[in-house]
Amino acid sequence: MWNTVVPRILQPDFTWPRTIHYKISEVTPAVPRLPGKTTRKAWGLFHKALYYLSEYYCSWFHIHFDPHIVQLPFGLVMKWTDRTSLEEAAAMQMVEAAGIPVPKFLSCGEHPADPSNRKYSILMTRIPGIALENSFDPFQADTEEPWLYELRTCLHSMRQWRPPCPTSICSAIGTCLRGPRIPCHIMGPFANKEEFYEYLFSPASSHGFKSITAYKQALSCARKLEHHSHRVTFTHGDFKAHNIMVDDDGHLSGFIDWESAGWYPEYWEFTTAMRFGRSSWWYQAASWMGGDQYSDELASDIALNLLTVDSYIAM
Structure with a gap:
C-alpha cells in the first residue's frame, strides 16, 4: 500500500x-x-x-x-x-x-x-542491486554477466596504484589495518614486510594439530610467504561475494564494506577470497580474476590460518 x-x-x-x-x-x-x-x-x-x-x-x-x-x-x-x-x-x-x-x-x-x-x-x-551469493555451482566466465569483467577491471586498476611508501603495510591514511582474519582483528602499521610477518606469526600455536610433526610442517609451509618478493598494492581486504552488488542489468553496482582496506602484499586480496571452499563458485571466480597466480601463497596462507586461528576466531 x-x-x-x-x-x-x-x-x-x-x-x-x-x-x-x-x-x-x-x-x-x-x-x-x-x-x-x-x-x-x-x-x-x-x-x-x-x-x-x-x-x-x-x-x-x-x-x-x-x-x-x-x-x-x-x-x-x-x-x-x-x-x-x-x-x-x-x-x-x-x-x-x-x-x-x-x-x-x-x-x-x-x-x-x-x-x-x-x-x-x-x-x-x-x-x-543485490549482493552476490557463493555456491558450489560451476563457474563459467563466458556465461557470467558484465559485473565479472567490471569487477576485474576495478581490481586491476587498484593494483596499479602506488603506495606512499613502497614497503609500508598500512591503512589508506597510514595507520592500523583491521580485518576478520588477523590476530586481534587489528594490526600495524608496519614499516616493512619483516615487521608484518613477525606480527602475523607471533600467535602461532600447535594447539590445533594432532602432532608436533604436523605443526612443524604447517609452520614451514607458512614461512614460505616471507621469501616471496611481493609488491605492496591497494587491497579491499575482505574480497568476498557478499560484498559485491549487482544491478538488474547484470552490471557491477557496488563494491562495499571497505573496513579492511589498505596497502597489503599483492597476494592478500586473492588468498583472502580463496582460503575456503576450493570447489566453490567464488573460489573459481577469484582465481579467474587473478588469484590463479598465487597458488603457492594460498597454500602458505591456509597453513598460517591453521597456526593462528585461535587469535581471532573467538573475538
Whole structure:
C-alpha cells in the first residue's frame, strides 16, 4: 500500500542515480582530508539522532531494524559497528574518486562515550542491486554477466596504484589495518614486510594439530610467504561475494564494506577470497580474476590460518 502513497524518495529501496564509469583510474587517488575531532563529534550527535529516527522509520515500513546498518529515507544508510573506522571512510573516498562504484561517503561521526565500543559511524548513500551469493555451482566466465569483467577491471586498476611508501603495510591514511582474519582483528602499521610477518606469526600455536610433526610442517609451509618478493598494492581486504552488488542489468553496482582496506602484499586480496571452499563458485571466480597466480601463497596462507586461528576466531 505504502509504495503507491509514499513519495519514492522516502521508500526503503530508493537509490540515487549513479554515473557509470567505463574506465577506472590507474593513478593513485589523493588521500582525503578527514574532518577534525570536534567536527566528527558534532556529526556523531546528528548520526545518533538518525539512529533513533531509523527505529521509527523501519517500524513504519515494517522492515527489520538493523542497529549496525541503519536504514534511512532519502536513499541513505548509516554504518555504525565496532569495526567502522576513519580508515574505512578514507578508503571509500579514495576508491570513489578513482571511479569504482561504492556508496557515496557523506559524513563520519565520532562517538567516544558509546558503551558498545562503536566509536565511529559513516553516513552514505544506498547502493542499488543485490549482493552476490557463493555456491558450489560451476563457474563459467563466458556465461557470467558484465559485473565479472567490471569487477576485474576495478581490481586491476587498484593494483596499479602506488603506495606512499613502497614497503609500508598500512591503512589508506597510514595507520592500523583491521580485518576478520588477523590476530586481534587489528594490526600495524608496519614499516616493512619483516615487521608484518613477525606480527602475523607471533600467535602461532600447535594447539590445533594432532602432532608436533604436523605443526612443524604447517609452520614451514607458512614461512614460505616471507621469501616471496611481493609488491605492496591497494587491497579491499575482505574480497568476498557478499560484498559485491549487482544491478538488474547484470552490471557491477557496488563494491562495499571497505573496513579492511589498505596497502597489503599483492597476494592478500586473492588468498583472502580463496582460503575456503576450493570447489566453490567464488573460489573459481577469484582465481579467474587473478588469484590463479598465487597458488603457492594460498597454500602458505591456509597453513598460517591453521597456526593462528585461535587469535581471532573467538573475538
